[in-house]
Amino acid sequence: MIHIRNLNKHYAHRQILRDINLDIARGEIHGLLGVSGAGKSTLLRCINGLESFDDNGSLVINGVEINQLPAQKLREFRKKIGMIFQDFALLQRKTVIENVMLPMQCWRQDMRNIPQQAKALLKLVGIEDKADFRPQQLSGGQKQRVAIARALALEPQVLLCDEATSALDPVTTKSILDLLKEINQRLNITIVIVTHQMEVVKATCDRLSIIEDGELIATNSVDQIFIEKPPALQRITGDIAMSTMPGQVGFKITLPSIEQSTSILLGLATVVNQAFTIFYTQTDYCKTGAIVHYYITTEHQYHQQIIAYLNSNSVTFQELASPISAM
């Protein structure tokens, strides 16, 4: 659906995006995660055709190469891409339904059907009763629903979300994310979500890319990224470095479900004669289920048995730093 190859972007002499290569499948919800200034929004604007990029790069959406597309063709192409923003970008002097009708009026569709189509969109996003309100009479979540309805007005194939829930409280964020998932399922729209909120990615996205200083550092399914926790993700989450007590060995064990945890931990207890302690646990609730990270310590004599046991059960693990070996 979206194929990006060797995409570089400069502002004046400063390079903002570096050799981005990324494939996003039709119907996927893809997250772009990174710290502030990493280049997420710039990449989103390139996908939307709002920003140009270096000549040698390629960005193909639904079979159309958009690099250097003539202006009129680009305008036509952009009809198929909807976008929503953190600040909603609604016209304050127009009513809710007028905001939703605007893109259809601009593109001169059959004017008779427009009010009916706009009402259907408001129903889809759950605010048909607010059609005649003005944006300032709505809550943040309701405003974002209007923005989503307007973004869907031209029946886009792709919906781009730029920090769309960053200004919302957790409960409203969840309701907007649920709506995006419903739209993705019902309309089979490909969704790209730019965010710095880890919970948004976990709850909503199928796959995830991490951007750091303009470079795409990691791309994978969300659960695989949270199982592997590459250093780029740890830099965003600010994970604390755990170490063991002197004379002990420590491991971070990652298990892809709570059910699997029980059997692995029971097996581990047998291997070390029950002599281990779980001193910290952390759970990542992803769209596909819970990924649990256990931090354990045990006596040094069990070091090799634990490694053999974890390897034989294909468990993802990391050894924790030991103060003894560091001395």
Ligand SMILES: Nc1ncnc2c1ncn2[C@@H]1O[C@H](COP(=O)(O)OP(=O)(O)OP(=O)(O)O)[C@@H](O)[C@H]1O
């Ligand atoms: N129009 C512009 N002119 C010059 N530099 C720009 C422009 N737009 C963005 N930048 C720079 O490009 C870099 C990436 O910005 P971008 O907005 O893409 O980052 P981001 O990851 O989306 O950050 P945030 O999460 O804060 O929105 C930043 O250093 C920013 O200062």
